[in-house]
Amino acid sequence: MSDHSNPLRIALAGLGTVGVGVIQLIEANREIITRRAGRAIEIVAVTARERSKDRGVDLTPYRWMDDMTAMAGAADVDAVVELIGGSDGPALTLARESLDSGKCFVTANKAMIAHHGMELAALAEAKGLALKYEAAVAGGIPVIKGLREGAAANRIERVYGILNGTCNYILSAMEKDGRDFADVLKDAQEKGFAEADPAFDIDGVDAAHKLAILAAISFGTQLDFDAVEIGGIRKIMAADIAQAKALGYRIRLLGLAEVDGSNGDASLFQRVHPYLVRTSHPLAHVTGPTNAVVAEGNFSGRLLFQGAGAGDKPTASSVVADLVDIARGETGPAFAMPGHMLDKLPPAKSGHRIGKTYLRMLVADKPGVLAEITAAMRDAGLSIESLIQQEASDDGSALIAMVTHAGQEKAITHTLAALSGSDSMLGEPMVMHILGE
Incomplete structure (x- = not known):
């Protein structure tokens, strides 16, 4: 792994659109990738569910491995790329076994990183290996x-x-x-x-x-x-x-x-x-x-x-950028600092958050409905910044949309609770918060 005169040899699991995109990108940009990485990046092994499927790329230069997890132990593989997806199952098994076997690991699997990222990062860190996942968030955007x-x-x-x-x-x-x-x-x-x-x-x-x-x-x-x-x-x-x-x-x-x-x-x-x-x-x-x-x-x-944020070429671009990092020997911590230094924070309660809120209600078209809504808001400590009321429909309903002044989010919860039993309310209200500048 540390010998930069030799190619970085990779095994690729998953040959959907992104996997095929990785092969095409490495082939198309081989010279510039080699110059930027300081060494060649070569695919040596591939696997996918169906061997015979026509994917529009020539797979004959690469060794096909029916047993995906055998990639993790292959002597001629330095890094494993996982593009099969799923938070658990084969993808997670491959991740664990690759890192256990001393292989750097690259994935586009946001569900697996979100659920198991701490465990995999600790494993990579203990072995001095790279765990990279640029393609897991926002496709081609670095x-x-x-x-x-x-x-x-x-x-x-x-x-x-x-x-x-x-x-x-x-x-x-x-x-x-x-x-x-x-x-x-x-x-x-x-x-x-x-x-x-x-x-x-x-x-x-x-x-x-x-x-x-x-x-x-x-x-x-x-x-x-x-x-x-x-x-x-x-x-x-x-x-x-x-x-x-x-x-x-x-x-x-x-x-x-x-x-x-x-x-x-x-x-x-x-x-x-x-x-x-x-x-x-x-x-x-x-x-x-x-x-x-x-x-x-x-x-x-x-x-x-x-x-x-998606697509074969942009996502492949992020996968290969991670491989370039590994080829350069960049194996820093997966989450920007060593795992033991990451804070474990409790979840914030949202009720005390202060902001403006959009509230849309479908109501019965009858006298006193707006007064009923504003009374519930007043009791909860909310006031209205702007309001639009549509003409009543043929079915006797009217749509009211409003933006509140800044207030605590729990005031919205209290307002809707107060109105929940009212026969003036038709259907479920829609609540959307307003992004603060």
Whole structure:
């Protein structure tokens, strides 16, 4: 491994679009990669579920290994690349066995890193090996490297962004065309921007995996995926998009993390949820299946990383960038500092957080409904900054959308609890927080 006159020999598990992209990239950019890495990077072994499938690349130069975990013990392999996915199962077995066998490990598997990153990082550290996962967060954007290396001298005060391209495609299409969620989702599936089963994306789980990883690197804290508050975009209506626009906002599914408090009473806040973003903010202008991450450093100021969050070529670009690091002998800690130095912070309680909130309710069109809502808000200590009430529909319902003045989040909870038994309320209210500038 340390002999830089010899090639870095890699084994590749998983030959989907990203795996094929890695082969194509190493072939196409062989000369520049060798010069930048200081040595050649050579694929020596590959594996996938189906051997006979035509993937549009010539696999004959590489040894096919039916037993994936045999890659971990192969004498002619220096680093293993895992592109099969899944938080547990074969991917996790391969990760553990590769590191146990003294192989550096590169993955694009955000679920595995979010759930098992601490264990794998400790294993890599004990062996002096690299554990790299640039491709696991935001596809081709070098945000892990940017935070771990470029912003290493900064205290990051907040990290947030658009971490799921499927959701951003759906929301920006709803914005552009005025269509409802279900209609745009169907279109996204037909175009390949959404999976046949889109739950991981549209319910916020995919973004939560990525946020947990970003938080650990940004704040020097242990991964805590289970503490992420997760919400998705299923319940957003075309009317919400229109009302937000009228109020000067756009709706984006954001992951946001920051450390509340300091020293002995610090806690880690992590949330994935639809937010209203002012049209003056850079994230309001990120459209389509694009990712964007904002990190606010105490010396660097606001940093914006933006680009393709998925796709074969961008993701392959991040995988091979990790291999270039390994070829150079860069085997630093996976989460920017040694594992024993990462803080274990309790989850922050969100009720005391102060901010503005968007609240949309479908109500019965009858006298006194608005007074009932404002009384519930008054009792909870909330006041209204702006309000839009639509004309009543033929079915006797009316839509009310409002933005509150800044107040504690638990006041919204108390308001909705007070209104929950009312026959004036039709359907479930929609609550979205407003991104503070």
